[in-house]
Amino acid sequence: MTTTTQSAPAAPPRKVRRYSSTDRVVLTLMLGAPALVVLAFIWGPALGSVFLSFTRWNGVTAMEPVGFQNYQQLATIYPPFWPAMWHNVIWLLVLALVATPLGLFLAVLLDKNIKGTRVYQSIFYLPVVLSLALVGFIWTLLYSQDQGLINQLTGANVNWLGNSDINLWAVLVAASWRHVGYIMILYLAGLKGVDVSIKEAAAIDGANQRQAFFQVVFPTLKPINVIVLVVTVIEGLRAFDIVYIINKGTNGLELLSVLITNNIIGEASRIGFGSAIAVVLLVISLVFIITYLVQTFKKEGAR
Amino acid sequence: MSAATTTPDESHPDRTGTSSATVVTQEEPPRGRHGTGRRSSTSAPSAAPGRKNKAPLRPGRVILHVGLIVWAVLWLAPLAWAVYTSLRPYSETAEKGYVSLPDTLNFNNYVTAWTQADLPHYFLNSLYIAVPAVIIVLFMSSMAAFVLARFSFKLNLFMLMFFTAANLLPQQVIITPLYRMFLSLDIYNTQFGVVLINVAFQMGFCVFVLSNFMKALPDELGEAAQVDGAGVWRQFYQIVLPLTRPALAALATLEFAWIYNDFFWALVLLRDGDAMPVTSALNNLKGAFFTDNNLVAAGAVMIALPTVILFMILQKHFVAGLTLGSSK
16 A cells, blocks of 8 residues: 555655554544644634734724734734733743742752652642732732732731832732742752752862852753743743732733733724734744744654 | 851852852852852862761851741731731721731631632633633643654654643733634634633643653663564553653642633633632722722632642642743
8 A cells, every 4th residue: 555645644764654544534634623623723823813913903894904003003003911921021031030040049949859849849830820810819919909918918018009100010929939940940850850969079070059059950951941941931932910909901901912812802803903913912922932842853854 | 168257248148148158267268259259179179078968056047047037027918918808807807907906716708708709600600611721631642642652753842842832922912803713613602612721721731731740751661662563552541641640640749730811811701790600700809899808808818719729739830830840
């Protein structure tokens, strides 16, 4: 039996195997059905966003092609766009430069043979199992102006979540609370994979702790670093639940994700316009996703 | 060996204390990240690796533990505060303030939150969505992973990327067309639709993890089965799938938690508050039903409990699920 049909899994390069036609139909279905679901509900809509971003449409009357007008308006006459963009950047930077290093630091501390490391790990990981929506909910108990822990403890009267100068930072503390544990787990797994002899060799060589880590251990963590970077960026771009729970993403908590949602769910649904914001988000995330895929699948491509 | 005994850097006790026990005295080559940190390894033959595990109570260790305990207490504080607040009657906290010692601790807030916010209803909704979604996504993704991991063909790598990348997109990127699509397919405002999008969205991660796992199974399995004349479906169902059980268990735990925790899909794709799973229902619960912080706290604790309990019982699976995806 030949294996030249295009639709079915073609001839395996490594070993010559023969599959009956039934087998090939089965294999095609096994891969095809899940692929179709992902194509129809993820990639199709992703392309749909690109298409819609060049139109004006309110969902009821006829769609109208407008070229780059949505993008132009986005950048020039849509007040929340640049603040939202900026908030997303701050979000990313805080996760990447504060929360992620803290997670790495915890992982390094807990990777040592210390007593109770499992207990510590569980505690730091605990917030990760909560949804970001719930995290927002729980932190309002700490931040609330007249009933919150922080104000009652310090005697201050700060409107942590209502003051648009500080609420983003307050929310980022809560978001980081969850992010640190996530990163810690990823790095702990990575560190377990580092050959003990590498760590020891560094110590024997007379390198101090920090040098041993940054010069010897850290470079070997490169695959994990890439994953952590992607996780962090994606979390930063996806951020939505926590601000939506707190004040629907307004008053200093605007994010790109919120603007997209508002433009399609609101009374005046501006689908083309919302899609243009989605495309901005799509392009930014694709840069990182592609970097990640190239890094992750490099080995496999070579085989 | 270099004889520099102290540097400003070493004044951090937690760092000195925790440096690997093989370095008994603080010896250090010229500092600097780009400096020559590495020495010929022959220069220290005396440092026996055997000393590593017996680190007696050194001051550094103590400081490390104190630091970690403080950090851990801070980390638990928000949850502990929620639990504490939830156990106190509103009248008492209104009178004495929230930061005060309790006269009464009881579960009244839980009872009120449970009934007033109709929580059982929303918990059931969460189950109706998460359980089918997890089963379907695991079933479908294990089929795809089986084909991708056990057979080589031209589009192999492309398909793996196709799946993996789909899981990494921010949800909002696809929501606009998805929303229109759900309207025209008549699955907007149905729990079925929410199950469907959760399945589609989580598929990538599951395919990625499962295909990595299945690749590690010995090749001979399939070959032996072929000699027996087993078709690919039997190879999958009777041979590979049973061996994949550990990965499936890990993923089931993780995916259940993720889908339970999903806020966005149901928020946008369901109109009726009644059909919402509990996480998305939070949005309405906050103002409408939970009138004071004590009730909010009780509600928050109850909504957190399913994943927290799951995590405590199946911690191993949780971590395994995440790290299967990351450590290739």
